[in-house]
Amino acid sequence: xxxxxxxxxxxxxPALAGCRAAPASSGNPGGGNKKSSGGGAGxxxxxxxxxxxxxxxxxxxxxxxxxxxxxQVNRTVNATGAYDKLFNLAQRSHNAPDVFMITTTxxxxxxxxxxxxxxxxxxxxxxxxxxxxxxxxxxxxxxVFNGKIYTAPISSTSAWVQLYxxxxxxxxxxxxxxxxxxxxxxxxxxxxxxxEQITKKSNGSVYGLGFGNSSxxxxxWWVEIMVRGxxxxxxxxxxxxxxxxxxxxxxxxxxxxxDLIMEWKSKGYFYPxxxxxxxxxxxxxxxxxxxxxxxxxxxxxxxxxxxxxxxYTLTSLIGPQEKPKSYFYSQPxxxxxxxxxxxxxxxxxxxxxxxLYSPEAGKRWVQKFNEDLxxxxxxxxxxxxxxxxxGEYVALRDLVLPGPQPWIxxxxxxxxxxxxxxxxxxxxxxxxxxxxxxxxxxxxxxxDGKMQQALETGIKQAQGKGLKVSLxxxxxxxxxxxKAYKWPIPKYPSL
Amino acid sequence: xxxxxxxxxxxxxxxxxxxxxxxxRWQNVKENRWSYFYIxxxxxxxxxxxxxxxxxxxxxxxxxxxxxxxPTAYVGLENFRKVLHDHxxxxxxxHTFLYTAVLVPVQLFLALVLALVLNNKRMRFSxxxxxxxxxxxxxxxxxxxxxxxxxxxxxxxxxxxKLMSMHLMHKPVDWLGDPHVVLxxxxxxxxxNTLGYNLVYFLAGLQTIPEDLYEAATIDGAGVRQQFWHxxxxxxxxxxxxxxxxxxxxxLQVFDLVQVLTGGGPFYASSVVNTYIYQEAFGGxxxxxxxxxxxxxxxxxxFASAASFFYGLILLVITGGQALAMAYMRKRxxxxxxxxxxxxxx
Numbered sequence: 001x002x003x004x005x006x007x008x009x010x011x012x013x014p015a016l017a018g019c020r021a022a023p024a025s026s027g028n029p030g031g032g033n034k035k036s037s038g039g040g041a042g043x044x045x046x047x048x049x050x051x052x053x054x055x056x057x058x059x060x061x062x063x064x065x066x067x068x069x070x071x072q073v074n075r076t077v078n079a080t081g082a083y084d085k086l087f088n089l090a091q092r093s094h095n096a097p098d099v100f101m102i103t104t105t106x107x108x109x110x111x112x113x114x115x116x117x118x119x120x121x122x123x124x125x126x127x128x129x130x131x132x133x134x135x136x137x138x139x140x141x142x143x144v145f146n147g148k149i150y151t152a153p154i155s156s157t158s159a160w161v162q163l164y165x166x167x168x169x170x171x172x173x174x175x176x177x178x179x180x181x182x183x184x185x186x187x188x189x190x191x192x193x194x195x196e197q198i199t200k201k202s203n204g205s206v207y208g209l210g211f212g213n214s215s216x217x218x219x220x221w222w223v224e225i226m227v228r229g230x231x232x233x234x235x236x237x238x239x240x241x242x243x244x245x246x247x248x249x250x251x252x253x254x255x256x257x258x259d260l261i262m263e264w265k266s267k268g269y270f271y272p273x274x275x276x277x278x279x280x281x282x283x284x285x286x287x288x289x290x291x292x293x294x295x296x297x298x299x300x301x302x303x304x305x306x307x308x309x310x311x312y313t314l315t316s317l318i319g320p321q322e323k324p325k326s327y328f329y330s331q332p333x334x335x336x337x338x339x340x341x342x343x344x345x346x347x348x349x350x351x352x353x354x355x356l357y358s359p360e361a362g363k364r365w366v367q368k369f370n371e372d373l374x375x376x377x378x379x380x381x382x383x384x385x386x387x388x389x390x391g392e393y394v395a396l397r398d399l400v401l402p403g404p405q406p407w408i409x410x411x412x413x414x415x416x417x418x419x420x421x422x423x424x425x426x427x428x429x430x431x432x433x434x435x436x437x438x439x440x441x442x443x444x445x446x447x448d449g450k451m452q453q454a455l456e457t458g459i460k461q462a463q464g465k466g467l468k469v470s471l472x473x474x475x476x477x478x479x480x481x482x483k484a485y486k487w488p489i490p491k492y493p494s495l
Numbered sequence: 496x497x498x499x500x501x502x503x504x505x506x507x508x509x510x511x512x513x514x515x516x517x518x519x520r521w522q523n524v525k526e527n528r529w530s531y532f533y534i535x536x537x538x539x540x541x542x543x544x545x546x547x548x549x550x551x552x553x554x555x556x557x558x559x560x561x562x563x564x565x566p567t568a569y570v571g572l573e574n575f576r577k578v579l580h581d582h583x584x585x586x587x588x589x590h591t592f593l594y595t596a597v598l599v600p601v602q603l604f605l606a607l608v609l610a611l612v613l614n615n616k617r618m619r620f621s622x623x624x625x626x627x628x629x630x631x632x633x634x635x636x637x638x639x640x641x642x643x644x645x646x647x648x649x650x651x652x653x654x655x656x657k658l659m660s661m662h663l664m665h666k667p668v669d670w671l672g673d674p675h676v677v678l679x680x681x682x683x684x685x686x687x688n689t690l691g692y693n694l695v696y697f698l699a700g701l702q703t704i705p706e707d708l709y710e711a712a713t714i715d716g717a718g719v720r721q722q723f724w725h726x727x728x729x730x731x732x733x734x735x736x737x738x739x740x741x742x743x744x745x746x747l748q749v750f751d752l753v754q755v756l757t758g759g760g761p762f763y764a765s766s767v768v769n770t771y772i773y774q775e776a777f778g779g780x781x782x783x784x785x786x787x788x789x790x791x792x793x794x795x796x797x798f799a800s801a802a803s804f805f806y807g808l809i810l811l812v813i814t815g816g817q818a819l820a821m822a823y824m825r826k827r828x829x830x831x832x833x834x835x836x837x838x839x840x841x
Contacts, residue, residue: 085777085794088562106561106794213672214648214760268666272655275672275761276648422583423762431762434674 042345043072044352047090047097049083052299056369064355071348081215091117098343099353102151102335109335110414113145119339120148124350127495132359134377135491141411142333144493152357153334154365155372156380159316159396160328161221161297163191167311169206169292173198184315186322188226188260191293195269198292209264210271210291212282217426219433221295222261227253229319233326233403233481238425238451241404242481244474246452248425249445256320258432258440265433275434286312298372298393305370305387314392317399326481329403332489334375366394373397402484404476409488412467413474418458421450549807552800562776562796574801583763584802587771594682594767595746602686603693603742610697611727625698632691640755643684647671671757674764681753681765688752689745696738697731704730733824740817747810768806775799 050057054077061073076097078086084105090096096117102109112118130138133152138144143151163185170182175194177183185191195208211218220236227235230253234240238248248254264270271291274282279296286294287309304310317324337356343349355361362374370390373380385391406413423431428447431437455474462469479485524531556574558566578584609628613621631639647654647670655667670680704727712722750769753759759766759774776799 088794092562214758272667273648273651273669273672276651276669276757278648281649427762430760434672434761434764436674436762436764 042348044099044348045097046073046075047100049078049080052302053371056365056371060361073352096340098340098349102338116341118150119341122148136332138493139333139489141407141414143335151335151338153375154336156375157330157400158373159399161224161295162314162316164294164296165313166289166292169289173201188320199269207271207291208269209293210282211274211294212277212279213275215278217430218279219429220426223257225316225318226257228326229317229324231325241476242479244471246448249448254444255440316396328400330400331405332487404479404485406474410473412469415467416458416462416469418454421454555797555800556804558797560797561794574798578802578805586763587766587768591767594749597682598685598746599742602690606690606693607697609694610701614701628694629691631688636752637755639688640752644756672761677765693738700731700734772799772803
């Protein structure tokens with residue numbers, strides 16, 4: 001399972017999918033260049049939103065420029081929340097960067113391709129460049145459109161959110177095993193017990209749980225790790241691909257988890273200002289031991305390491321029982337960096353693009369900077385990972401299975417534009433937590449209705465454009481969420 | 496030359512009224528060209544940043560459009576229908592009016608009281624105090640919001656501990672995350688933020704009231720309270736109306752303070768019309784603190800334009816009310832002056 005999972009490309013992890021990423025291709029960094037004349041000199045304007053991953057990016061820029069002294073990479077790191085807006089404004093004003101992280105919040109990737117924003121890399125990438133990636137890294141409808149490659153993932157899928165546990169807080173609360181190690185919560189009840197013990201033993205000076213919800217809705221991350229373990233394969237996206245239906249309201253796991261969160265809140269287990277502090281502040285407070293547990297991703301780790309805070313452990317997929325009833329799911333394809341179709345020096349841009357995707361950069365990504373898994377399984381060698389919490393994160397690869405995707409069944413579904421629903425699930429979780437939504441069940445059922453309606457409208461509009469898509473493309477009735485799904489697509493695209 | 500011929504000739508040479516008007520208007524412009532030159536930058540800026548967006552947004556109201564490329568999905572008046580049925584819009588609308596309804600009277604009352612105190616010529620360091628009260632008004636609301644956000648969110652627990660130790664509260668409050676509290680916190684900050692403007696306006700108004708009136712009132716045996724009601728208040732009536740309407744319009748357009756402080760969160764608990772329009776137009780969600788709920792709302796420029804246009808109409812009605820009230824007051828003042836002159840003559 002581990003091998004399959006590692007080979008599968010990442011693309012999951014909604015909100016901060018961009019917070020993870022990973023390196024590049026080309027066995028020979030900067031190489032793999034089909035049309036390269038060995039030139040490529042000039043300036044490459046490069047945008048990303050990597051803040052906690054900045055050390056890796058800076059290092060790669062330095063190494064790249066040392067290897068390619070004629071090319072200057074001008075990097076702009078943007079705020080995650082503003083990136084989509086800035087990128088789209090840059091496109092409108094014809095000032096888009098040469099190489100950039102893809103954002104699809106406003107304009108879906110296939111739309112961006114249709115608008116001619118992205119440069120297909122086929123003209124620069126050769127077969128060796130493509131085949132250095134694991135099988136299923138490229139897939140029509142994900143990062144390949146009409147046989148042209150536009151982007152690739154740099155990370156393989158892991159359990160993208162984890163429950164972080166402050167070891168000192170746990171030890172102070174007496175939450176230890178016989179051997180002195182901390183008792184890692186494995187079930188919902190374990191979390192409840194740990195939160196209660198921490199809050200009570202500290203007389204209210206330390207809280208069991210905490211999060212920072214102000215910059216974006218982070219509560220869905222809590223739901224994600226808890227409902228998946230309980231057997232809801234749609235996670236915080238809510239769509240169960242066994243039926244193709246949204247199940248926030250009909251699957252009682254969602255309500256149970258939200259009720260449990262509200263119970264924790266009412267008992268005072270949560271840090272009181274969790275709604276109004278940002279995720280960054282919440283991470284700092286976790287580090288200082290203001291609360292014992294928080295939910296976050298591997299992108300938390302570099303910052304904590306910088307602050308010399310390493311006394312924590314992590315876990316994921318926590319259900320009512322220890323054995324998860326569904327998992328995280330990987331899919332073929334994946335996206336991260338792309339090249340502007342109007343890049344001033346496309347050859348130089350491809351060199352930088354290719355450098356980011358090189359196995360060497362991937363190795364540094366995983367082994368030196370401990371940012372995330374690499375798309376190259378060999379880079380994820382646990383024996384070469386010395387930092388324990390990051391090693392624990394890498395081990396969570398076992399919680400990832402290949403899963404079904406509508407666009408694999410019918411690539412035309414990638415052109416179905418489903419308009420967002422307001423309020424969305426994230427808004428609703430905040431509404432419930434803040435006490436503004438009293439009837440959780442009704443709110444979730446209403447959301448199902450709206451999301452189903454939005455999907456059906458999107459399908460109808462796509463059908464109106466002549467695309468052969470239907471609701472049945474979203475249903476995989478033979479799928480067993482506890483087993484790896486076999487993807488019926490070619491392992492590599494033909495160039 | 497016959498009389499008829501003379502008449503014909505003179506008719507030929509007589510400029511038509513329209514032509515004469517046109518020429519005189521042009522001459523007028525020519526004579527005052529420097530005035531027009533000086534106001535040109537303002538007119539251009541207003542045309543580009545106010546009039547054009549209003550006209551352009553009218554067109555966008557008819558489309559489902561995310562702001563990228565040209566709008567193509569024509570939806571007619573659907574966006575207006577959605578605005579009218581959008582409970583979040585109306586909730587934001589309610590918050591905006593609550594903000595205005597509380598902020599304006601409280602702020603104007605405080606500003607008037609402070610102005611009366613600071614207008615006392617015997618008061619030492621009054622200039623210093625005026626500066627102190629005016630400082631928040633010259634600081635960008637965004638900066639103020641950032642500072643208060645840090646204060647309430649990141650150090651809110653310290654405030655809570657202090658208040659709890661003083662037995663003013665029995666449990667911690669999430670100042671920017673509690674839907675029952677957040678809007679009141681914003682209103683409080685809003686009052687403090689722009690109090691200085693109204694203080695200065697009232698001070699200016701107080702200084703236009705002739706000293707003779709107070710002296711005459713004193714000679715007539717009026718006390719401080721009577722002087723306030725019968726000299727100060729009538730003297731401030733006209734400028735007071737201006738201050739009132741400026742305060743109302745300013746409050747109804749509140750945006751930056753809320754956007755930076757809470758982004759309208761948590762779950763729209765502090766959302767005002769302008770933050771809601773902004774989030775609909777540009778996507779993104781609740782930004783800074785406030786438990787935003789980080790609504791990852793997708794850009795919907797068409798809907799936002801419809802909401803903006805609709806709200807603009809409401810503000811227009813209020814502005815019209817202001818103009819009518821001012822006109823009525825001027826008329827009434829003229830009548831009173833005329834009556835006073837007539838009375839003096841008799």
